[in-house]
Amino acid sequence: xxxxxxxxxxxxxxxxxxxxxxxxxxxxCSEGSPEGFDPALYTAGTTFDASSxxxxxxxxxxxxxxxxxxxxxxxxxxxxxxxxxxxxKLRAGVQFHSNDQFTPTRDFNADDVVFTFERQRLDxxxxxxxxxxxxxxxxxxxxxxxxxxxxxxxxxxxxxxxxRPEAPFVANMAMDFASVLSAEYADAMMAAGTPEMLNQAPIxxxxxxxxxxxxxxxxxxSANADYWVEGLPKVENLVFAITPDASVRYQKLQxxxxxxxxxPNPADIEAMKADEGINVLEQEGLNVGYLAYNTTVAPYDxxxxxxxxxxxxxxxxxxxxxxxxxxxxxxxxxxxxxxxYNDAIEDDPYDPETAKAMLExxxxxxxxxxxxxxxxxxPYNPNARRMAELMQEDFAKVxxxxxxxxxxxxxYLDRSRALDRDGAILLGWTGDNGDPDNFLxxxxxxxGRENSNRAQWCYEPFEELIQEAxxxxxxxxxxxxxxxxxxxFKEQAPWATIxxxxxxxxVRPEVQGYQVHPLGSHIFTEVSLAE
Amino acid sequence: xLRFFLSRLLTFIPTFIGVTLVSFAFIRLLPGxxxxxxxxxxxxxxxxxAELQEKxxxxxxxxxxxxxxxxxVVQGDLGESFVTNRPVWDEFFALFPxxxxxxxxxxxxxxxxxxxxxxxxAVNRGKxxxxxxxxxxxxxYSMPIFWWALLLIIVFSGxxxxxxxxxxxxxxYFFDDVTxxxxxxxxxxxxxxxxxxxxxxxxxxxxxxxxxxxxxxxRQTRSAMLEVLSxxxxxxxxxxxxxxxxxxxxxxxxxxxxxxxxVIGLSVGTLMAGAILTESIFSWPGIGKWMVDxxxxxxxxxxxxGLLLIALIVMLVNLIVDLxxxxxNPRIRHRE
Numbered sequence: 001x002x003x004x005x006x007x008x009x010x011x012x013x014x015x016x017x018x019x020x021x022x023x024x025x026x027x028x029c030s031e032g033s034p035e036g037f038d039p040a041l042y043t044a045g046t047t048f049d050a051s052s053x054x055x056x057x058x059x060x061x062x063x064x065x066x067x068x069x070x071x072x073x074x075x076x077x078x079x080x081x082x083x084x085x086x087x088x089k090l091r092a093g094v095q096f097h098s099n100d101q102f103t104p105t106r107d108f109n110a111d112d113v114v115f116t117f118e119r120q121r122l123d124x125x126x127x128x129x130x131x132x133x134x135x136x137x138x139x140x141x142x143x144x145x146x147x148x149x150x151x152x153x154x155x156x157x158x159x160x161x162x163x164r165p166e167a168p169f170v171a172n173m174a175m176d177f178a179s180v181l182s183a184e185y186a187d188a189m190m191a192a193g194t195p196e197m198l199n200q201a202p203i204x205x206x207x208x209x210x211x212x213x214x215x216x217x218x219x220x221x222s223a224n225a226d227y228w229v230e231g232l233p234k235v236e237n238l239v240f241a242i243t244p245d246a247s248v249r250y251q252k253l254q255x256x257x258x259x260x261x262x263x264p265n266p267a268d269i270e271a272m273k274a275d276e277g278i279n280v281l282e283q284e285g286l287n288v289g290y291l292a293y294n295t296t297v298a299p300y301d302x303x304x305x306x307x308x309x310x311x312x313x314x315x316x317x318x319x320x321x322x323x324x325x326x327x328x329x330x331x332x333x334x335x336x337x338x339x340x341y342n343d344a345i346e347d348d349p350y351d352p353e354t355a356k357a358m359l360e361x362x363x364x365x366x367x368x369x370x371x372x373x374x375x376x377x378x379p380y381n382p383n384a385r386r387m388a389e390l391m392q393e394d395f396a397k398v399x400x401x402x403x404x405x406x407x408x409x410x411x412y413l414d415r416s417r418a419l420d421r422d423g424a425i426l427l428g429w430t431g432d433n434g435d436p437d438n439f440l441x442x443x444x445x446x447x448g449r450e451n452s453n454r455a456q457w458c459y460e461p462f463e464e465l466i467q468e469a470x471x472x473x474x475x476x477x478x479x480x481x482x483x484x485x486x487x488x489f490k491e492q493a494p495w496a497t498i499x500x501x502x503x504x505x506x507v508r509p510e511v512q513g514y515q516v517h518p519l520g521s522h523i524f525t526e527v528s529l530a531e
Numbered sequence: 532x533l534r535f536f537l538s539r540l541l542t543f544i545p546t547f548i549g550v551t552l553v554s555f556a557f558i559r560l561l562p563g564x565x566x567x568x569x570x571x572x573x574x575x576x577x578x579x580x581a582e583l584q585e586k587x588x589x590x591x592x593x594x595x596x597x598x599x600x601x602x603x604v605v606q607g608d609l610g611e612s613f614v615t616n617r618p619v620w621d622e623f624f625a626l627f628p629x630x631x632x633x634x635x636x637x638x639x640x641x642x643x644x645x646x647x648x649x650x651x652x653a654v655n656r657g658k659x660x661x662x663x664x665x666x667x668x669x670x671x672y673s674m675p676i677f678w679w680a681l682l683l684i685i686v687f688s689g690x691x692x693x694x695x696x697x698x699x700x701x702x703x704y705f706f707d708d709v710t711x712x713x714x715x716x717x718x719x720x721x722x723x724x725x726x727x728x729x730x731x732x733x734x735x736x737x738x739x740x741x742x743x744x745x746x747x748x749x750r751q752t753r754s755a756m757l758e759v760l761s762x763x764x765x766x767x768x769x770x771x772x773x774x775x776x777x778x779x780x781x782x783x784x785x786x787x788x789x790x791x792x793x794v795i796g797l798s799v800g801t802l803m804a805g806a807i808l809t810e811s812i813f814s815w816p817g818i819g820k821w822m823v824d825x826x827x828x829x830x831x832x833x834x835x836x837g838l839l840l841i842a843l844i845v846m847l848v849n850l851i852v853d854l855x856x857x858x859x860n861p862r863i864r865h866r867e
Contacts, residue, residue, distance in 0.1 A: 027702060032824075035614045043571070132616040134583060140573050196616070214708075215625060216816030217699060239702055243814045247681055251689050251696045410563030410829070417574060429572055442573070451574040 025237040026511075026524055029249045029258035033216050033242055036131065037202035039176040040120055043136045048176040049522045050219055050240060055097075056179035056204035059088050059113065059158075060170055064523055065515035067286065067338060067434025069174050073108065073205065074158075079473050083165030088113070090156045094228045096182045097209040099201055101192070104184055108205055110152040115183035117150045117160075127186060130195040137177035141432065165471035167478060168435040175433050176521075180205065207233040207525040216242055234513070234528035253278060253506055259529065260507045260514060262522055266324040266382065272506050281505040283516040284328060286335050288439070289380035289428035290495040291371070291391070292455040294421050299364050306493040308358035310348045312398045313391055313496055322387045323499060330497035332486050333439055337518040339475075340436045340482035345490050356398040368401035370423025372416060376409050379501045379520075380428030387426060387498070417450050425454050426498075434519055436482045440466050444494065457494035539853050546846060551604060554838035555597055558831050565589075565613065565829035587613065587831075600835065609836035614828055619836035623818060627840075628711025629699065630810070630817030634802045636733055637740035642795065645745045646784075649752025649791075654779055656757060664749065671746035676805060680739045680812040687735060694735050697814040701728040736813040740805050744798040751794040755787035762786075788859055796852030800845050 034050035035042045042048075052058075061072035071077075074088035094108040119127035120138040127133070138144070146169070148161040162169065172178065185203045189195050202210050205228065208221035219240040223233050241258055243249045249261040250268055254277065264272060272278050293300040293309070300306060315329045331347035334340065359367070373388035374381060381387060385406065392402040405423065407415060416425045432438050442448055445466055446458035462485055469481040505516050510530045517523055566575070566583045575583075584590045588599075603610060609619035648668070652661040688696040695701065699713045706720035714733070717725035759765065760783055768778045807819035818837060825833035 025702075036616070041616075043569075132586075132611070132613070134586065136569065139579060140570075140575075199616075212705070214816060215622070216820055217814070218702065220705065241698060241702060241814070242816075243697055244820065245697075245812050245814070248684065248697050248812055248814065251684055255688060255692070255696050257696055257698075257702075408562040410565070410568040413571070413574065414564065414567045427572060451576070452572065 024235060024529075025239060026235040026260070026527060026529060027239045027241055027258040028522065028524065029243040029252050029261040030219075030240040030522075031242075031246075031249070031263050032244055034213075034219070036199040037210065037213075038131065038181070038199040039179045040116075040135060040138060041131055041133055041199060043140070045520050051202060052176040052179040053206075053521050053523050054208040054221055054238065055202050055206045055210055056181070057094075057206050058174050058178045058180060059090075060174040060178075062174050062434060062517070062519060064526060065283075065517060067171075067431070067518055069170055069434075072174070073113075073180055074173075077170070083167070083471055083473055084162050086160045086162070086169060087153065088158045088160075090158065091228065092156060094205050095226045096185065096205055097203050097224060099203060099210070101197065101201065102185050102188050102203060104182065104203075106184065108180070108182075109155045110158045111155075111183045112180050113158045114150050114152050115186060116178070116180045117147070119186075120177070121147060121150070126190060127195060127198070131199045135177070137175065137432075141172050141175070141177075143172070165473075167470055167473050168433060168437040171433040171435040171438075208238050218242060229525075233525045235524070238524055250506070253508065256508070259511050260505065260522070260524075260527075262505060264504055264506055266326045269324075269326060269504055272504075277509065278506050279509055279511070281507060281514065281516050283503050283518065284335055284337050285379055285501045285503045286337055286431040286434065286518040286520065287380040287428060288330050288333055288335055288500055289327075289378075289387075289426070289498045290330070290333070291424050291426055291498060292495045293424045295455050295457045295494050296419060297422070299362065299367065300424070302362055303492045304358060304362050305364055306496075307348065308355045308362070308364075308398070309395065309400070310493050310496040311351050311355040311358070312394050312400070313498075314350050314394050315347075315498060316350070317394075318387055318390055319499060321390060322381070322383050323501065326382075326502045326504060327499040328502060330500050331490075333444065333489055333495065333497055334436055334482070334486065335431070335439075335500045335518075338431065338434065338436055338439070340479040342483040342486040344483075345486055348490075348493075352394070352397045359398060359400075365399065366401075367399070368403065369395070370403050370405050372412065372423055372425040373404050373406045374409070374412060374426055375406050378428055379430060379503070380499065381426060382501075384426045416454055419450050419456055421454075421456070427454055431519060436478075437466065437470055440482065440485055440489075441470065444489065455494035457492075459488070459492055459494075462488045462492070535857055536854065539850055543846065543850065547843070550842040550846075551601060551839055552597070554835040554842065555600055557838065558826070558829065558834040559593070561826075561829070563829060565831065568829055604839065609839070610832035612825070612833045613830045614825075614833075619832050622821065622833065623837060623840055625708075625711070626816060626818045626821050628708075629713070629815060630803075630806050630819060632712045632714065633733070633736055633740060633809070633815060633817060634799075634806060636737040637802060637805075638744060638795070638798065640737055640741040641744040641748050641798070644741075645748030646752050646791065648749040650756055650779065650784060652749070652753045653756030653760065654775075661753075665753065668746040668749045671742045672750075674742055676739060676742070676808045677812065679742060680735070680809060683735050683739065684812075695728075695732050697732075697812070699729065699732050699815065700725065701732075704728060736809050736815055739813075740802060740809045743801055743805060744795075747794055747798060747801070748791065752787065752791050755790045756783055759783045759787045785859070789856060792852055792855055792859070796849050799848040803841055803845065 032046045034047040035044060037051040039048055039052035057073050059072055059074035060069045063070050073091050075091045077086055077088045079086055090110060096104040098104060119125045120135040121144060122128060146162055146166055148163045151159045153159050182203050186198055189197045207224055207227050209224050211220040211222055213219045221238040223236050243252060246263055246265045252258045253261045273280050293306050295301055319327050319329060331345055332342060371388045371391055374384040388404045395402045429443055442452050444453055444457055446463050449456050449458055465481050465485040469478045472478050503516055507514055512528045512530055513526045566580060611618050648664050652664045655661045684696055687694045704722055704725045709716050709719050713729040717729040765778060765783055768782050806817060807823055810817045810819040822837045
């Protein structure tokens with residue numbers, strides 16, 4: 001056992017055996033093992049909780065509990081007139097963690113920022129191929145096309161030059177893949193011939209330092225005593241007790257073996273709410289579940305037909321049956337926790353009579369259609385097969401005959417991209433960066449056709465608005481544009497928006513200050529435990 | 532004996548090649564492209580798809596991929612996980628001791644309870660005890676593991692608070708792996724109460740994992756005993772005036788052991804299958820859960836390498852069983 005581990009053991013033991021045991025160590029019953037600890041290599045939320053949120057910081061951070069951004073490792077930033085240059089002023093006096101192989105000799109500076117992004121961006125960077133890097137999120141957010149260069153202006157200033165103006169860039173800088181790693185540690189590990197340690201024994205600037213990880217069992221962290229935010233984190237030790245089964249997590253929470261658990265079974269929520277030993281926190285998730293018509297195929301190329309079908313769906317029944325109450329009706333493609341959500345829009349009423357008449361007006365009779373039901377559970381759709389069956393009944397009432405089809409998940413994702421896809425598809429989306437562009441452009445923009453735009457919808461007036469919003473840096477102006485875009489979406493109805501899930505987070509009563517994060521991360525920096 | 536051993540070992544080789552082929556083919560026969568699954572709802576461009584195919588080597592013909600896999604296997608290289616990028620070999624050996632520890636405890640429980648139960652049932656054939664034991668065994672055999680595990684957790688951990696809910700040891704204890712066996716490592720750590728905590732954590736998962744083999748062993752012991760008890764030499768032994776304990780225990784049980792040992796050997800396969808669910812429910816960091824996760828992620832190297840190693844272990848245990856036959860019954864080894 002190394003000295004570090006003995007010390008850590010000592011502090012955990014002391015914490016747990018002393019009278020203030022629970023005030024010191026926070027135990028989180030996490031749902032799975034992280035894939036690794038370098039967040040840029042992965043895309044799973046489970047990995048981000050264990051790595052980027054606990055161990056690292058980013059230039060820009062999300063305010064806990066919101067999708068708004070605030071300064072992180074960058075104290076401030078400026079955007080050039082043409083929207084092509086972002087200059088970040090870095091925070092002074094921020095220290096990286098140390099472990100038994102590495103002790104930093106300098107504070108955080110521009111070299112670390114340049115290293116963090118260049119390893120993802122440049123194919124010939126020595127760290128580009130380390131740990132099989134595919135940099136999925138960096139690729140997925142189109143960063144290779146977007147970023148022209150990352151320049152160190154001086155030790156405390158970094159300039160990003162873009163190929164085109166893109167307002168969501170700041171939000172991207174707050175995403176997990178943008179977590180800042182230590183260039184000095186990377187150099188040391190490369191020199192030692194063990195570059196993979198960057199991923200296995202992480203060093204960051206974040207609120208917790210990594211102590212130990214045992215796959216599928218436990219991850220241990222201790223508070224970063226030199227954390228740059230005064231007074232944080234509030235607990236001394238953080239432990240992830242990896243517990244894949246939701247029923248077992250619930251039992252552990254009840255037995256006091258953990259303080260916080262994610263992803264409860266919907267069926268258990270009523271009992272949890274009734275239990276005095278558990279507080280159930282809740283918030284709408286940053287997601288949307290939808291039914292996307294193929295707008296390139298008749299009669300679904302007619303907005304009135306789509307609108308009529310939307311009016312035939314009894315969404316409340318879906319919320320009750322499929323979500324068992326843990327969801328709310330979606331009227332917009334954006335979730336209500338997203339800025340620029342247009343609350344003035346009214347949802348299409350559930351009105352089978354009118355829907356039937358509208359279909360007849362459009363000359364649509366004896367219509368038979370396919371509905372694609374996903375084979376997997378997602379937060380935005382816990383049971384797609386059941387949802388499709390309910391829609392089948394609803395559509396039968398307006399004279400539309402529905403055949404439900406499904407494929408294995410990989411096949412489903414692949415086949416549904418086809419421009420001539422036969423049928424409407426149940427799918428959904430969970431936001432990446434808290435920017436409306438991440439919903440409206442990705443899912444409904446012309447560029448997304450034959451890919452993430454499953455409605456194959458490309459509508460000029462809508463496209464103009466979202467393209468303008470993309471290059472506008474003034475947030476008030478952007479809000480206005482997105483609000484208008486949502487109006488057009490509602491008129492044109494390329495999807496039936498079904499639901500936003502509600503995220504439940506059961507915690508023990510002694511847990512103070514936990515906030516449900518709309519982006520789905522589980523963050524413990526500001527959490528404390530009452531005696 | 533040596534000839535017997537070598538002839539058994541020879542049958543190992545074609546089986547090994549067969550298993551390598553099956554484990555390679557199995558994951559590729561499942562529908563679902565790992566790259567598409569990885570990209571999820573976002574999707575990816577055709578260009579990017581081609582790039583990733585090349586990176587993972589999927590663009591080459593299957594025969595070439597298999598040949599590379601086979602040559603790797605022969606050299607002891609099972610490749611690296613697509614997800615964690617760590618060698619499959621390292622991951623397996625980090626997790627396997629947990630599965631082995633649990634399986635050993637389970638099989639010990641199954642043998643210690645199953646054989647006596649089978650013997651008692653056979654000796655009391657048709658009586659109340661026999662019927663009660665055998666119907667309990669039938670229930671045990673048909674019990675859905677998932678439900679059974681949750682029931683035990685709710686009763687013994689939730690309501691009574693006698694056992695911990697899940698995990699291998701209390702979070703209070705923290706020491707390095709030496710052997711990977713928690714019972715041994717907790718003793719080596721010298722920390723007060725660590726061994727007790729590790730043992731308490733083993734109780735429920737061992738019982739759950741032991742349930743099906745226990746039922747099978749009890750039923751097999753009973754029927755093998757019944758067969759032997761009707762043999763002439765048993766009648767002779769009784770006629771000689773030997774005590775019933777000596778007749779049943781020494782003469783009958785020893786001869787009834789061959790089919791029982793076969794069943795115990797085959798149970799190793801059952802244990803591996805049972806470990807998948809048991810480990811998932813009890814958050815037990817073993818290879819069962821590792822395999823399931825990898826299948827869902829279409830992590831080819833882990834699935835094919837893990838399957839191969841598990842198959843090797845099952846084969847090895849059955850080889851040992853074959854050798855045990857020879858020890859117990861000289862006729863078997865002399866016939867060969």
